Amino acid sequence: MKWKQVPIPANTEDVLRRHEANKQAWNEGAAYYTQNLEQSLEGLRDGKSGIHPVERENLRSFGGLEKWCRRAVHLQCASGYDSLSLLLEGAHEVVGVDISDVHIENARWLTRQLNAEASWYCCDVLEVPVELDGTADLVYTGRGAVTWIQDLGPWAKVIARLMKSGGVFSFLDDHPFIWLISQEDQDLMYSGADYFGHAEESLGWSEAYIGSLGRCVDEQAAKYERLWTVSQLVQSLIDAGLHIRSLGEHREEYWDGFPKLNAEVKKKIPMTLSITAVKQ
Helix, strand or coil: CEEEECCCCCCHHHHHHHHHHHHHHHHHHCHHHHHCHHHHHHHHHCCCCCCCHHHHHHHHCCCCHHHHCCEEEEECCCCCHHHHHHHHHCCCEEEEEECCHHHHHHHHHHHHHHCCCEEEEECCHHHCCHHHCCCEEEEEECCCCHHHCCCHHHHHHHHHHHEEEEEEEEEEEECHHHHHECCCCCCCCECCCCCCCCEEEEECCCCCCCCCCCCCHHHCCCEEEECCCHHHHHHHHHHCCCEEEEEEEECCCCCCCCCCCCHHHHCCCCCEEEEEEECC
16 A cells, blocks of 8 residues: 655545545445455344444443434445444434445445345435435444545534434544554554644555455555544534534554554554534
């Protein structure tokens, strides 16, 4: 995997251009999920939820999902495993949104096999159809999602417009601190990223995640990620009119993105960040 730092997007056109590039990259990367669809189907049939324990605890603070979540909308849903896991957690219906055509086709295939109460929209998360406005008891965004968003303001506004009055927003993702440390060292070494303004372009996928997919890195589509600070994430939700209910920094990780990092060091740094918010 190769990456380089790039300027922060200058305008809406630049934001949408980078999102479109990410769509092409994810249509390639989603092949990894396609290869594992049968395994995903088996897991869901066996009742194996993909919801992280931190998310589950946060959601249960509002009561069991079966009591209050008629519809959950999952933004950046990938191939739908975590979306369909929300049904296992108690949601009555799920709606998934993702920019990748391949991911959405995978999700639709899983839905047909399971005869699940789920529907899917292939679009940029910033362009979710207005027909979904005010329909969500829960808006959920899972791990490894927010880094692909190039402008938080419109993102938070989409979340708010989707939610019913009294609706809940659930967020769990990498803690932004981990952008500052190297993935190649046993001890904490500075990566070179600017906490307050880092954006990057990359080719290829981490071996700890998707890997090469049998293709040369230079032949793969370029993709764009951003580091969002804790304050930027929280403030965007506040500015969209949501009320923060919880903010958590956690030792628990959700993937082994730092396989070389000393295990004892890992226990002393924040690996994940969670947020819940409500719409009054």
